[in-house]
Amino acid sequence: AQSVTQLDSQVPVFEEAPVELRCNYSSSVSVYLFWYVQYPNQGLQLLLKYLSGSTLVKGINGFEAEFNKSQTSFHLRKPSVHISDTAEYFCAVSGPDSSYKLIFGSGTRLLVRP
Amino acid sequence: DAGVTQSPTHLIKTRGQQVTLRCSPISGHKSVSWYQQVLGQGPQFIFQYYEKEERGRGNFPDRFSARQFPNYSSELNVNALLLGDSALYLCASSQDWTATNEKLFFGSGTQLSVL
Numbered sequence: 001a002q003s004v005t006q007l008d009s010q011v012p013v014f015e016e017a018p019v020e021l022r023c024n025y026s027s028s029v030s031v032y033l034f035w036y037v038q039y040p041n042q043g044l045q046l047l048l049k050y051l052s053g054s055t056l057v058k059g060i061n062g063f064e065a066e067f068n069k070s071q072t073s074f075h076l077r078k079p080s081v082h083i084s085d086t087a088e089y090f091c092a093v094s095g096p097d098s099s100y101k102l103i104f105g106s107g108t109r110l111l112v113r114p
Numbered sequence: 115d116a117g118v119t120q121s122p123t124h125l126i127k128t129r130g131q132q133v134t135l136r137c138s139p140i141s142g143h144k145s146v147s148w149y150q151q152v153l154g155q156g157p158q159f160i161f162q163y164y165e166k167e168e169r170g171r172g173n174f175p176d177r178f179s180a181r182q183f184p185n186y187s188s189e190l191n192v193n194a195l196l197l198g199d200s201a202l203y204l205c206a207s208s209q210d211w212t213a214t215n216e217k218l219f220f221g222s223g224t225q226l227s228v229l
Contacts, residue, residue, distance in 0.1 A: 004156075043118070043204055043220030044157070090156050099212040100170040101147070104156030 002027040002093050006105035014113050021076040021108045023091030033074040034092040086112045118207050118221035126227045127195050135190040135224045139207030146188040151202040164211035200228045
């Protein structure tokens with residue numbers, strides 16, 4: 001069975017500072033990994049995904065993530081955050097035998113302060 | 115172009131009642147998935163329908179059911195509501211049935227409160 005752990009429920013950071021949101025996964029088979037963002041009163045929007053190939057994945061809004069198989073991690077990073085990045089961020093996993101569904105972590109609230 | 119639309123946006127029910135939630139996918143999308151998001155948790159997969167057939171079911175009781183219509187819209191039904199069913203119910207659509215190669219587009223959800 002696959003699972004996702006987001007250890008940080010909330011990450012406060014000042015505007016223009018770098019940020020890293022942590023995600024660890026558990027799976028006995030190869031995985032596909034995703035980061036989604038949820039703004040207040042909105043649905044989820046895909047930031048980026050890793051299916052195969054280069055372990056460094058670039059997404060929208062200046063975000064990037066690195067797939068680390070040995071550490072079973074897929075941390076999300078941004079070198080300089082903006083107030084508008086304040087939102088809930090979800091890491092998700094899928095796999096070749098269950099590609100129709102996503103398994104989400106519990107989310108990390110990024111709070112950007114001026 | 116219209117995105118994924120869900121109705122109603124908010125709903126209040128009492129324990130034991132039944133509820134129907136509706137979802138209209140993006141035009142041209144043939145797959146609809148349903149997720150339950152309890153406050154403070156990540157979304158949890160309930161169902162996926164593709165071409166009007168159920169392709170996947172999550173770990174939810176039989177009180178939860180769904181269907182997809184010829185126009186690819188979908189309904190999620192929950193019978194005998196429990197307090198624990200209170201959640202944001204999200205619908206997502208895609209052109210194909212995989213959540214990996216295809217990009218999922220999520221609606222804003224229906225907030226269900228069970229009193």
